[in-house]
Amino acid sequence: MMDNVKRKRLEKEGWHVGSAEEFLGLSPEESRFIALKLALSRWLRERREEQKLTQSQLARELRSSQSRIAKMESGDPSVSLDLLVRSLFTLGATQRELARIIAASYRSHAA
Amino acid sequence: MMDNVKRKRLEKEGWHVGSAEEFLGLSPEESRFIALKLALSRWLRERREEQKLTQSQLARELRSSQSRIAKMESGDPSVSLDLLVRSLFTLGATQRELARIIAASYRSHAA
């Protein structure tokens, strides 16, 4: 039930997650890595919406493209952690904030 | 003085840092990004030495190669944040620990 919801979200977000497994079934490190990226994705979208920017506007600011922003925000596996973190920093986040986001991803991440 | 020491270390660590600038002179986001990667590099080396592993042994564990481990630990710019973080997780670090390391990189990072 919970598992299904989470799996659906993961799949929707582009992570081909095998049948009954969600975070479980992945190795702990993969699981953590994905949770981390999803947390950054969400943060990115929240920040953008907060600032009432469109993906296109943000893309200009980050010297990227609308489609890549969309992929970043939807947790597409083709997006690197490098890009996510650079974007965060470009949007003015500090290491301290990044640390908070990551620590928080611990809680939301499946038990 | 302090600046020179830090610049030397940065250059040694493979970041072509222009003449008198070290972290300063880089954009804040680049500066943060580099500080972050260096912090993870150091953590990685410390963990490995703590566990009395050689780079070759660690490489096997991470399914990488000795030379890439050396590059990771020396802060080579060719190493991605993805690889560093994945390695951390593979060595058993949690999001919480990662968050600590990142938060700490804030302090060591030039003011």
Added chain:
DNA sequence: TGATATTATGTCAGATATGACATACAATCA
């Protein structure tokens, strides 16, 4: 409804990262 704005998805050529390999350098020990 249709027109317009925004976001999502697919594709691809060029850019960057990767493991692997060779080999140089450094340290330790006999």
Added chain:
DNA sequence: TGATTGTATGTCATATCTGACATAATATCA
């Protein structure tokens, strides 16, 4: 001294990521 072990550095073919583009899907408003 040389031999052995560990680390650093350079190169390269392959793999992965990137911005850009087209276009589909979805919203928003008249």
